[in-house]
Amino acid sequence: MxxxxxxxxxxxxxxxxxHINSTQDYGYLLVLDKKLNIIQLSENVSGLLESRAEDLINKNIADFIQTQDLAKIEALLKKGISKSIPLYLQFNKQDNTDLFLALLHIKADYIIIELEKQQxxxxxxxxxxxxxxxxxxxxxxxxxxxxxxxxxxxxxxxxxxxxxxxxxxxxxxxxxxxxxxxxxxxxxxxxxxxxxxxxxxxxxxxxxxxxxxxxxxxxxxxxxxRLYPVINPVTNAFIDLSDxxxxxxxxxxxxxxxxxxxxxxxxxxxxxxxxxxxxxxxxxxxxxxxxxxxxxxxxxxxxxxxxxxxxxxxKQDYRNSKQIQQKRVELSDQVYAYDDITAGLFKDDEQDILHLLNASGALISINGRSETKGEVPDRNDLFNLTQWLESKNLNTVYSTNSLASLFEDAGEYSNSASGLLFIPINNVKGDFLMCFRREAIEDINWGGDPNQAINFTADGKKYHPRNSFENWKQTVYKQALPWNKHELEVAESLRSFLFEFAIKQSQQ
CATH class of the missing domain: 3.30.450.40 (GAF domain)
Known part of the structure; x- marks a missing residue:
């Protein structure tokens, strides 16, 4: 691949x-209405309460738990708590001292109680x-x-x-x-x-x-x-067991x-x-x-x-943001110092647009005059790429780290321009700044072939996960390192600055 x-x-x-509508077997599940009547349950509750599932429906939980435990549940309901709350419950079965951890999920129209026997x-x-x-x-x-x-x-x-x-x-x-x-x-x-x-x-x-x-x-x-009944009588649908x-x-x-x-x-x-x-x-x-x-x-x-x-x-994010913003200020000052956008962005090798945006090459076009720096596609390729971008009528920053997947011709020069950051300066005059990133070949060691993650049977009715997790190596070409959020933010900030600077220059 x-x-x-x-x-x-x-x-x-x-x-x-x-909405899987069944539970694992290491516990029990009860669904109560707001009057604490049982309206739904996991079928294994029958063994716990020694009654058939259908006979337990509409019975009040008060018939099965101790008075002090009932008081705990009622107190929680009065407080209007909507989060999941744990408490201990003991059932009134004869000769039974089993203690259960109950997790109450208090919903708008019903209460779910999960029960696990304490070890x-x-x-x-x-x-x-x-x-x-x-x-x-x-x-x-x-x-x-x-x-x-x-x-x-x-x-x-x-x-x-x-x-x-x-x-x-x-x-x-x-x-x-x-x-x-x-x-x-x-x-x-x-x-x-x-x-x-x-x-x-x-x-x-x-x-x-x-x-x-x-x-x-x-x-x-x-x-x-399984749950009984299958359909929750309050919602008339499968019950949501998300939490x-x-x-x-x-x-x-x-x-x-x-x-x-x-x-x-x-x-x-x-x-x-x-x-x-x-x-x-x-x-x-x-x-x-x-x-x-x-x-x-x-x-x-x-x-x-x-x-x-x-x-x-x-902390890392703040430090990275501060560093790139400082570089952006220094580059803007440099544009002012030269009183020229191209010179300010390109002239100083230690402090230029390539360093600001971690780019390997750049093209700028101002007032019909173009100049490049670093690694860029050849002149004809740049012309065709520019035509393609102009057809998009972009007025904000545009970026990709996989140019060849969007513009087929770019596959021919992916070694120098797999990544693209396009900064429109003045659409009316056709002024723009374009930054490139060279190809960054990436090796990915997958845990099994990701193309076989889900496999359907011939009739398309059943599916199975992959049965091997052995290392499956993929080498990815024609992609660059992605432009991070700080680079995109500073690129948009730079776009506004360059537009304002260009307007002021044209008015002089």
Whole structure:
């Protein structure tokens, strides 16, 4: 492959994961109306409450839980809390001392209650939990780079959880994820440095990580538990389980886990600027259940990791913005000093337009006079490219790091001009500035062939994930390093300055 495709599958992104209408089997799910009557449930609740599912519908939750627990739920409803709230519940079954962790999701028209049976000796003191988190968060807080944060995070999360393997991958602008840190049992395949296509974590799955900080699958071989009734009587539709931990898993993902040779997994989000920046993925060779307490610690650490990475990236972003803005001021001063746009942008080799925009070549055309600097296409190619750009009638900055994919002729000179930044100065007079970036050949090590991420059967009715994650190398040609946001912002600022300067010169 020579082109860099976008593997964010429209098909994968359209699978209704939030309306999967079944749960995993490590817990129970109840749906109550605002009067606390049961209107929907996972079918395994029948065994818990020793009644048929149909006989439990329209029964009040007060008939099954202790008075003090009912009071807790009623108090939360009176406070108008809309977030997910954990509390402990005990059912009124005879000779039953089982304690359940209940997670209440209070919606506008109904309440979802997720129930997980508490394991013996699972409740540790707050001091023990806090000490554990304090140690990890302190280590992360002392990190100086994003890579150091990632390395510390996966090491501590693996030690804390006991998973056979933990890795972190970062999403690129096309939502492909590259593994940037990894710590694993020797029996698990290594993926450090490999890139996984965007379809592995499709669009709607990424959106759900903005609602839910983690996703736990204790056993890929679980038997899905259906909901009864199938249709939620309040909404007259499948119920939205987006923020439920017990939400079942798409078959294609379970097959994906099988192909990776893991039986349990857990994913934890990393957020930057309210966007999904990356995921921490935990794998285990055998089934592995993680209790709510440890899941809550992971949720907390997700915030700690996200905050630290955001702090480091924001500092870098501020420093980069300040540096390029300073260069832009110096270049503007130089234009004033020469009283000439071309001389001001081109003459000083230590302080010119190439240094400002990290370009390898430039062409400027002012008052019908053109001049070039650095590596540029030949005269005929520049003429044809200019004609193509003029046909677009651009009045703002235009950029691409893959010119050949937009203008076929550019493939002939991609070594000098794979990237283009076009700055119109005065459309009426045909004045413009054009900057180029040379080709940056890129090798991508994919975790399996991304073209085989989803494979349909011959009849088109069933689909399967790729069955190999062996390194699949792609070399990308005819692309340049992308223009970053600071370069584009300063280019637009420079466009305004050059337009005003040119107008003043014409009035002299």
């Amino acid at each position: 020579t082109d860099k495709k976008n593997f964010d599958s429209d098909f994968c992104g359209s699978i209704p994961l939030h 013996e000796n699972s409740n540790r003191s707050f001091a023990d939990v806090f000490q554990e988190i304090k140690y990890i968060s302190t280590a992360i807080d002392q990190a100086d780079s994003v890579q150091e944060v990632c390395d510390i995070a996966i090491h501590e999360l693996r030690k804390l959880s006991g998973f056979d393997g933990v890795l972190m991958y970062r999403f690129d602008t096309d939502w492909n994820g590259t593994v940037i840190a990894e710590e694993k049992d020797e029996r698990l395949e290594r993926y450090l440095g490999q890139t996984f296509p965007a379809s592995d974590v499709p669009k709607q799955a990424r959106q759900m990580y903005l609602k839910n900080p983690y996703r736990l699958i204790p056993n890929r071989d679980f038997e899905p538990v 439920c931990n017990l939400r079942s898993v798409a078959k294609v993902h379970l097959e994906y886990m099988k192909n990776m040779n893991v039986k349990a997994s857990m994913s934890i989000r990393v957020i930057y600027n309210e966007t999904l920046w990356g995921l921490i993925s935990c794998h285990h060779l055998e089934p592995k259940y993680i209790g709510y307490e440890l899941c809550s610690i992971f949720e907390w650490l997700s915030e700690v990791i996200s905050t630290k990475i955001s702090l480091i990236l924001n």
